[in-house]
Amino acid sequence: MNKATIFGALLTLGVVLLAVWAYWPVPAAPVPQPEPAMVIETPVVVVPTSTVSVIGKSVAGRDITAHTFGNGENDVLFVGGIHGGYEENTVRLAEGVIEEFQINQMVIPENVTVHIIPNLNPDGYAQPAQASKQARRFNGNDIDLNRNFDCRWAATSTWLGQTVSAGASAFSEPEAAALRDYVLANTPEGVVFWHSKGGAVFTSECGAGVLPGTETIMNTYATAAGYEAAGLWTAYPITGDAEGWLASIGIPAVTVELETRDLIEWTKNWAGVLATLGLYAD
Ligand SMILES: [Zn+2]
Structure with a gap:
């Protein structure tokens, strides 16, 4: 290939490039469009809601309170x-759970409201440590409150082989009546007694048998907490218990018996509480 041929080729290429440049369509300037209406994403703000209310008085006039979260x-x-x-x-455990929810309600599923009655028997609780276990x-009327509810109620019942008074009638005691009224007003999906x-x-x-949801709560709490899931109480006959009354009105209720009488067994029970709330998350 001689120089003239190369020159000719380069000239031809130059002409072609010039032509392409000259005739390359100029993109039309974009036509200004009206701004679309701004869609502002409203952030979901979870407003912590917690209340404390007096739901009744004990025999001696002490307040019985309920705390709600969510x-x-x-x-x-x-x-x-x-x-x-x-x-x-059990009171100190309940107070610990209340404190934890006061610090962080975000652990409560969105569609759940938690109610905590930390101390249903403030008169018995106020007795000095050296007072008798009875x-x-x-x-304050020397009545076992967990024998005063309307399920097989009888005037006397038993506790560890002792005869205990169950009151003049079901719900004769103001503490039991306070719980009854609170339950009827709030219709919980499930109840846990400590x-x-x-x-x-x-x-x-x-x-009428164990309600279907009751075993679910028992198994869920027991598994999370590492307690035994024991089914129905069979150690000795109990009449007038609060859990039985709840079953009679269609509300699953379980009894969580801590392993000691002085420790709150926090890690176990906190896990049990959260797992139980998880049952009601959608
Ligand atoms: Zn007990």
């Missing part, structure tokens, strides 16, 4: 201290 449609109720100072660790367990110290979780019934 505002979902599924209500779950936890109750401590039905056996007063004799099972005082005085610390019973209410007792000590059976070291297991129990179901409940009132003559």
Whole structure:
């Protein structure tokens, strides 16, 4: 290939490139479009809601309080201290759960409302530590509150082989009536009672069998907490218990018996509480 041929080729290429440049379509300037209306994503702000209310008075006039957290449609109720100072660790456990929710409500599923009655028997709880175990367990009328509910109620019942008074009638005691009224007003999906110290979780019934949801709560709490899932209480006959009354009105209720009477067994029970709330998350 001689120089002239190369020159000719380069000239031809130059002409072609010039032609392409000259005739290359100029892109039309974009026509200004009206701005679309701004869609502002509203951030989901979870407004912590917590309330504390007095739901009744004890025989001696002490307040019985309920704390609520969250505002979902599924209500779950936890109750401590039905056996007063004799099972005082259940009150301290309930107070610990309240404190934890006060610090961080985000652990509560969006569609759940948590209710906590930390101390259903403030008169028994107020007894000095050296008082008899009966005085610390019973209410101000010397009645075992967990025998005063409307399920197979009888005037006397048993506790560890002793005969105990169950009141003049079902719900004769203001503490039991306060819980009844609170339950009827809030219709929880499930109820957990803290007792000590059976070291297991129990179901409940009132003559019509264990409600389907009750075993689910028992198994969920027991598995998370590492307590035994023990089914129905069979150690000795009990009449007028709160859990049985709840079963009679179609509300699953379980008894969580801590393993000791002085420790709140926090890690176990916090896991049990969160797992139970998870049952009601959608
Ligand atoms: Zn108890």
